[in-house]
Amino acid sequence: MNDExxxxxxxxxxxxxxxxxxxVPPEQLLALVRKEGTEESRLxxxxxxxxxxxxxxxxxxxxxxxxxxxxxxGRAKSGxxxxxxxxxxxAASILLAVAVVRRTPPPGDVARGDADSVVLHAPGVxxxxxxxxxFAWRPVPGATGYRMEVLASDGSVVASAETTDTMxxxxxxxxxxxxxxxxxxxxSLSGGASVRSSVxxxxxxARSQ
Amino acid sequence: xxxxxxAMVRQVGLRHRLAESDLDEVMQDVRIRLWxxxxxxxxxxxxSASYVYRTAMSxxxxxxxxxxxxxxxxxxxxxxxxxxxxxxxxxPELDLAHAELAGRVAQAIETIAPSRRPVVRMYLAGYPREExxxxxxxxxxxxxxLLYRGLDDLRSRLLEQGIGPERTEGAA
Numbered sequence: 001m002n003d004e005x006x007x008x009x010x011x012x013x014x015x016x017x018x019x020x021x022x023x024v025p026p027e028q029l030l031a032l033v034r035k036e037g038t039e040e041s042r043l044x045x046x047x048x049x050x051x052x053x054x055x056x057x058x059x060x061x062x063x064x065x066x067x068x069x070x071x072x073x074g075r076a077k078s079g080x081x082x083x084x085x086x087x088x089x090x091a092a093s094i095l096l097a098v099a100v101v102r103r104t105p106p107p108g109d110v111a112r113g114d115a116d117s118v119v120l121h122a123p124g125v126x127x128x129x130x131x132x133x134x135f136a137w138r139p140v141p142g143a144t145g146y147r148m149e150v151l152a153s154d155g156s157v158v159a160s161a162e163t164t165d166t167m168x169x170x171x172x173x174x175x176x177x178x179x180x181x182x183x184x185x186x187x188s189l190s191g192g193a194s195v196r197s198s199v200x201x202x203x204x205x206a207r208s209q
Numbered sequence: 210x211x212x213x214x215x216a217m218v219r220q221v222g223l224r225h226r227l228a229e230s231d232l233d234e235v236m237q238d239v240r241i242r243l244w245x246x247x248x249x250x251x252x253x254x255x256x257s258a259s260y261v262y263r264t265a266m267s268x269x270x271x272x273x274x275x276x277x278x279x280x281x282x283x284x285x286x287x288x289x290x291x292x293x294x295x296x297x298x299x300x301p302e303l304d305l306a307h308a309e310l311a312g313r314v315a316q317a318i319e320t321i322a323p324s325r326r327p328v329v330r331m332y333l334a335g336y337p338r339e340e341x342x343x344x345x346x347x348x349x350x351x352x353x354x355l356l357y358r359g360l361d362d363l364r365s366r367l368l369e370q371g372i373g374p375e376r377t378e379g380a381a
Contacts, residue, residue: 001373003332003360007333010315011335012308012311014334016308016311023277027270030266030270032344035345039345042345043327046330046344047326050327051315057227058273060228061222061269061272062269063221063344064218064219064232065235065262067221068262069258069262069265151244156244192216192219192220196213
């Protein structure tokens with residue numbers, strides 16, 4: 001029996017297995033991806049994870065975060081080394097992005113980010129509540145889809161939409177109460193990369209009586 | 210910032226079973242936590258890459274905890290289990306034969322030594338040797354050695370049950 005046949009049979013066995021009655025706690029998954037604890041305990045955790053259709057995607061979530069934190073190239077590194085190898089570019093982008101969020105763009109200004117980022121078109125900075133609100137942006141070459149989010153002042157998402165088009169009119173946006181919001185768009189590119197727009201101010205005024 | 214980190218995580222997770230919806234939920238939580246911490250007066254310069262990373266990991270662990278708590282309230286119906294067993298469309302007899310063979314492979318894996326078993330599982334799940342070595346902090350030579358010994362063990366167990374190449378060709 002060759003490796004490929006074994007892999008196919010094993011894949012079916014895992015998919016069709018009934019979920020284990022007792023999954024390993026999240027802390028154990030975390031210890032596994034961070035290489036903490038004894039090798040024996042990590043092997044036991046890994047043995048369960050690889051056979052458990054519930055724990056496997058959870059393990060992958062933690063492992064992906066750990067690896068992304070370990071460097072932009074995605075190579076596995078010790079969790080403890082992360083602080084030393086954290087990419088300067090990521091730190092710089094964080095400070096830049098925070099600064100952009102905190103600085104309100106002037107009315108009518110088109111928000112721009114990196115050279116490949118998404119350029120926002122509409123709506124303008126100020127709109128009236130209770131009306132259909134359409135969001136539009138310039139197409140990004142190679143984009144496979146877009147996600148638009150409207151954020152309240154506390155950062156929570158109050159309206160969002162995913163589309164392959166460059167314009168959306170979400171119902172939730174129409175029902176937003178008067179107030180100050182921000183919105184932005186992320187374009188997904190083939191291969192898993194993405195680019196984003198800057199954050200743009202959106203003031204919703206109460207309709208005059 | 211969160212989007213950029215999320216894209217990095219997504220890129221790493223593309224190779225395996227990272228659930229996009231899980232990642233979106235985590236990144237949304239990270240965004241909210243960062244906004245809250247800024248509102249509470251934390252200095253912008255204190256928001257470092259390691260802070261985003263720690264926040265993301267904390268949000269992910271919280272997500273898993275919430276999910277475990279919900280899971281304890283959910284039961285799987287018999288219909289759902291039956292549906293899972295009949296999605297291959299090979300016909301009832303072949304499905305049964307294949308499921309039986311898959312079950313025996315799974316049982317044979319259980320008999321492999323604990324030091325080799327997880328390595329064999331990872332390999333059969335599609336992880337390359339380099340990733341297995343990286344996760345366990347092993348050298349390439351150690352990983353290769355334990356993997357091949359484990360696969361030999363597995364084939365021996367299957368052969369003892371009369372499962373060899375000729376049986377597989379008929380069932381696969």
